[in-house]
Amino acid sequence: MEAIDIIKSNYIRELLTNGVREDARGPNDFRGVSIKPGIIEHAEGSAQVDLGATKVLAGVKLVMGEPMADTPDQGTISMAAELLPLASAEYETGPPSPQSIELARVVDRGIRAGNCVDLADLLVAEGKAWSVFVDLYILNYAGNLFDASELAVMSALMNTKVPKYEDDKVVREERIKDIKLDNIVTSATFAKIGDHVLLDMNRNEENAADARLTVATDGSAVRAMQKGLSGGISVKEIDDMVGIALAKHGELKNLMEKATKRSL
Amino acid sequence: MASLANKPDLIVNGKRIDGRDFDELRPIKIEAGMLKNADGSAYVEWGNNKILAGVYGPKEVFPRHMADPAKAIIKCRYTMAPFSSLAEHGRTGPNRRAIEISKVTKEVFENVVMLNEFPNSEIDIFIEVLQGDGGTRAAGITAASVALANAGIYMRDLVYAVSAGRIEDKIVLDFNMIEDNYSEADMPIAVAPRNNEILLLQMDGGLTREQLKQAIGMVLEAGKKISAMQKEALNENYRKVAEQYGQK
Numbered sequence: 371m372e373a374i375d376i377i378k379s380n381y382i383r384e385l386l387t388n389g390v391r392e393d394a395r396g397p398n399d400f401r402g403v404s405i406k407p408g409i410i411e412h413a414e415g416s417a418q419v420d421l422g423a424t425k426v427l428a429g430v431k432l433v434m435g436e437p438m439a440d441t442p443d444q445g446t447i448s449m450a451a452e453l454l455p456l457a458s459a460e461y462e463t464g465p466p467s468p469q470s471i472e473l474a475r476v477v478d479r480g481i482r483a484g485n486c487v488d489l490a491d492l493l494v495a496e497g498k499a500w501s502v503f504v505d506l507y508i509l510n511y512a513g514n515l516f517d518a519s520e521l522a523v524m525s526a527l528m529n530t531k532v533p534k535y536e537d538d539k540v541v542r543e544e545r546i547k548d549i550k551l552d553n554i555v556t557s558a559t560f561a562k563i564g565d566h567v568l569l570d571m572n573r574n575e576e577n578a579a580d581a582r583l584t585v586a587t588d589g590s591a592v593r594a595m596q597k598g599l600s601g602g603i604s605v606k607e608i609d610d611m612v613g614i615a616l617a618k619h620g621e622l623k624n625l626m627e628k629a630t631k632r633s634l
Numbered sequence: 635m636a637s638l639a640n641k642p643d644l645i646v647n648g649k650r651i652d653g654r655d656f657d658e659l660r661p662i663k664i665e666a667g668m669l670k671n672a673d674g675s676a677y678v679e680w681g682n683n684k685i686l687a688g689v690y691g692p693k694e695v696f697p698r699h700m701a702d703p704a705k706a707i708i709k710c711r712y713t714m715a716p717f718s719s720l721a722e723h724g725r726t727g728p729n730r731r732a733i734e735i736s737k738v739t740k741e742v743f744e745n746v747v748m749l750n751e752f753p754n755s756e757i758d759i760f761i762e763v764l765q766g767d768g769g770t771r772a773a774g775i776t777a778a779s780v781a782l783a784n785a786g787i788y789m790r791d792l793v794y795a796v797s798a799g800r801i802e803d804k805i806v807l808d809f810n811m812i813e814d815n816y817s818e819a820d821m822p823i824a825v826a827p828r829n830n831e832i833l834l835l836q837m838d839g840g841l842t843r844e845q846l847k848q849a850i851g852m853v854l855e856a857g858k859k860i861s862a863m864q865k866e867a868l869n870e871n872y873r874k875v876a877e878q879y880g881q882k
Binding site: 466468469471472474475479480482483484583590591592593594595596597598599600601602603604605608609612613616 | 730731733734736737738741742744745819821826829830831832833834835836837838839840841842843846847850854
C-alpha cells in the first residue's frame, strides 16, 4: 500500500470514530445510482451503471451453440470481467487478475443461483441452444465494483433481446423477443472498518477496509455471498448485513425496472 | 449444478445418500509432516477427498519488488489434479475457479499468520487436491492450517473450514460431491475457533436469513471436532519426531 493510501485510510478511520463517512452518507446508504440500458446497440443487451463515481458497463451477446453435456436441456451463460487499464492507475494490461476473476464469478453466482435467466428457454432445438456471454467492462473504479457490476449485469439482461434464428442462421438484425427472466437479484456489499460496518464503500473506504461481505438476494432469500479481505466478521455482523441486503433489494429492483422499462 | 433430470433422492428415510445424519461430518483423517522438503505439510482424507498441503517459508520474496518491509506476504495456490475427479480428465494448473479459491484462501491465512514477525519475507501455501469429492476448499484450508503449524509459523489461531447448506428444507453439514451437485444451497465457511470469527464465507443457492443462521451454527458445532483432529495430528507428529530422536 502506498503512503497516500495509508494516510487516507487513517483519515477514514478517524472520521468513523465520530460516526461520519467521507461523503456524509449514512452507514446503510448507497451512493447515487444511474442506470442507462441499451447504450450499445450492437449488443443484444447492455447497460451502464454509475454508482457514485464507479462506472461499469455490461454487454450481453447471444451466440448459437450447444448445451453442456450434463445439461442437454438448457442453454448456457458465462461471465467475464475486465478491469480496464483506463479505469484506475493500479489496473494493468495482461491476463485476468485474481481480482477480476473473483468479481466475475461472484456476480455470476448471484445471477445463476437466483435462476434469473431461464436457461431452459434458451434451448432452440435438440443440441442447439443460445449461449449467453456477459462481459463486464469496468470503466472507472471508485469502490464497490461488486454491487455496480451486479446492477449492470442484471440491467443488461433485462435489456436483452433474442435475435431471430432461421435456417440454421442467426439473423442479428432482427430481434424477436425479450430474453426470458424468472428472477431479479441485487447485491449489497459491506465494508468492515474497525467495528464499523458500511454499505457501498467508496474508494478510500475500500482501501481502509479490514473485511468485505457481498450478499446477493432476491428479496426473500440470500442467493450468493462472498467474504473478502483478511479481516474477520462475527456471526452477528453477518446476520445484520443479510438483513440490510434483503431490505435494500426492493429499492434497487425498482431502479432497474424503471430504467429498463421491464418488470417481473 | 448438474441437470436436475438425473437428480437422485438425497434424503431417504431421514438419512443422507451416504447414510449420514444431517449434522454429521464425513470420516476425517489428518496427518502432519509427511513431506520432508517442505517446511510444513499435512495430508487430509476427508470422506473421499485426498488433499495434500505444503508450506515453504518464511523465505526471501520473489520477485524482490513485491517484498513488504513491514510484514510477510502470503502466496497461495490451490489446484485440482487432472485425475482428481470422477468426471472427465481435467486440465493441469489452476482454472478460474481455482484462482478464486486461492485468493480467498490466501486472505484467510493473512488473518491468522503473524505477518509482522516476518518482514520482507514470503510464505508459500500449496494445496493440491489429489482426489476431490466435494468440499475440497474447506478440507484444503483445514489441511493448510496444520501444515503452517507444522512449519512452525506463528499464528494467532488454527483455522478450520467446512461447508453447510440446504437439501430440500433441511440444513445439512459437509456435502459430498453428489450432494454438492444437487443441493439447494452450499456455503463453505472458514473459522478462527478462538473467537469464532468468520474468515471465509462463500455461498450460492438459496437460504433464508433463519436458515443461514442455522447453517453457521452447525458449522461452529462441527468445528470443535475438526479442531480437535487438527491438534491431534500435530501432537502425533511431535510424538513421532521425539521417538525418532530417542526421546520419551
